[in-house]
Amino acid sequence: MYLKDSATDRTYRFAKDAILSRRYAGGELVSEGDIAADVGVSRTPVREALLRLEAEGLVRLYPKRGALIVPVSQQEINDVIETRRLVEGFTAERAAGAGESARLDLAAALTGHLEEMRAGLESDRHAFILADREFHRAIVTASGNEILINLYGSLRDRQLRMMEEGARTVERMRRNIEEHSAILAAVRAGDPAAAREAVRAHMDSAATLLGSNR
Template identity: 55%
Template structure:
């Protein structure tokens, strides 16, 4: 009877990790650069520079840039490159108006706030304070946005949650730009977030809604007051 050959031993580390597709890598590289302002509004990006930076050919670069153009972050110019679009005054007004409508409603719906929500908001505030100390504006903007999104999510309206998620990139970009222009605003954001949390903890829906509206109104005034790129 012929012997059965032993199977080759396998190891978990035998296969290298698979990289994402080249176009996805370019997309993430450029998008993150726009959101954290490494690529400011008015910057002209060329296919050659991006291909070299990411280590890919020009074909996936074109694919990624087309995708970013449809998201409103870039405008393509044939044979020249892609221009990073500044944030317009109309976009600022539209985003803040939408946020006020969604966040005032959802913060009221979040009262009485469950212990899990209050604990999560405390964690996010603690992370924001750490980023204030380290001066990491991009990381602070992410935690800032997560603080508000957590309240929206706990209101339990899935349609509003999805609508709010669509604002994510615009919120992050505006937030980083605002903090670059007004460094003192970072600590003030923490104070205003604390006021929102305390109103939720007290079960005061009116105070929570007023704190959200005041917070977003101050943000709009400051962003409108300067050129956002």
């Protein structure tokens, strides 16, 4: 049986997308009424959606006033990069140390995501970003650890709103592809140390781009 999304789910996705895309800017106070009008729902699902976003650290609620969009801090940037290093270094190392059949299956999936990144390089930046995210998600998912999988999704959400407009240049995107290729090669070759090192180098680049000191 097909179940329609609830009003809370729709409101949650709308508000979260507005925060991550920075339509709702950090430091802005957004009222429940404005969100309800934008989504076309009552205030009850808005309150429920905002409670979920508060639990994720994206908003701070003020009764009768609305939701403050939590600004991105240097501490948050540093924490996201540090945690991504731990999660993705570990899962890439584990993926590269798996059996040959599992490694080759993962390598095939990663190759597909890499081809999508190359296809989106010049003409479709949104497709590039999605393929980039799915490349990393495939490695984390291969670990079979649901907690790490969910944590990865949260980290990438947070990182999305940290990216300054114009920071993702074509030159940076090409370098991103090269760094992903090194991770893929290490997984395919079954070299855990090389996989961890390739992720470290990739995270170093991300840290530089975001201004992190970790």
